[in-house]
Amino acid sequence: xxxxxxxxxxxxxxxxxxxxxxxxxxxxxxxxxxxxxxxxxxxxxxxxxxxxxxxxxxxxxxxxxxxxxxxxxxxxxxxxxxxxxxxxxxxxxxxxxxxxxxxxxxxxxxxxxxxxxxxxxxxxxxxxxxxxxxxxxxxxx
Numbered sequence: 001x002x003x004x005x006x007x008x009x010x011x012x013x014x015x016x017x018x019x020x021x022x023x024x025x026x027x028x029x030x031x032x033x034x035x036x037x038x039x040x041x042x043x044x045x046x047x048x049x050x051x052x053x054x055x056x057x058x059x060x061x062x063x064x065x066x067x068x069x070x071x072x073x074x075x076x077x078x079x080x081x082x083x084x085x086x087x088x089x090x091x092x093x094x095x096x097x098x099x100x101x102x103x104x105x106x107x108x109x110x111x112x113x114x115x116x117x118x119x120x121x122x123x124x125x126x127x128x129x130x131x132x133x134x135x136x137x138x139x140x141x
Contacts, residue, residue, distance in 0.1 A: 001040045014048035014081040014104075017071045026128060030074065047077035047100070053084070064094035072098070080104065081123065092119045 004011045013028065020030040028036065033045060050071035052064065071077060078101045082091070085106040095103055102118045106125040116122065126134070 001036070001043055004042060005040050008042065010042045010044070012044045012046055012079075014046050015075065015077075016048045016053065017050035017074055020074075033075075044079075045075070045077075046079040046081070047071050047075065048081045049083055050074075060088055061090040061094050064091045065098060068095065068098045068100070078102070085125065087120070095119065 001011070003009075015028065015033075017030075019027050020033070028045075036043070037045070047068075050067045052067040057063070078099070080095060080100050080103045082103060082105050087103070087105060092103070096119065100119075102121060104121045104123040106123050112121045112123065
């Protein structure tokens with residue numbers, strides 16, 4: 001975040017709501033988010049679900065709604081990154097119904113385009129487990 005701020009770049013951090021209450025190092029805490037929003041106005045915090053990192057099942061519509069309601073109780077997000085990039089048509093319907101405006105998945109070496117469905121936008125997957133060279137290769141192509 002300090003580097004993005006230094007160069008006046010924008011970024012989005014997709015938050016797994018349940019983890020914000022953990023004491024794990026490297027996890028953004030729920031009570032620090034208002035301060036971070038003020039310190040880094042170019043950084044957006046959006047949803048990576050509250051705790052929906054499970055394999056998709058037939059009852060996914062109701063589980064998605066229940067999870068999204070819990071996430072919005074604490075955070076009031078408008079955008080979402082699907083867990084593991086996986087989604088179903090039932091999840092899309094659930095997120096539309098609860099007011100999520102746009103949702104992101106990811107695909108191998110694929111970029112977002114203006115023609116994509118707003119509930120299936122591709123993103124570049126970058127996380128703390130990736131080596132920095134993996135991240136920078138996207139800017140060399």
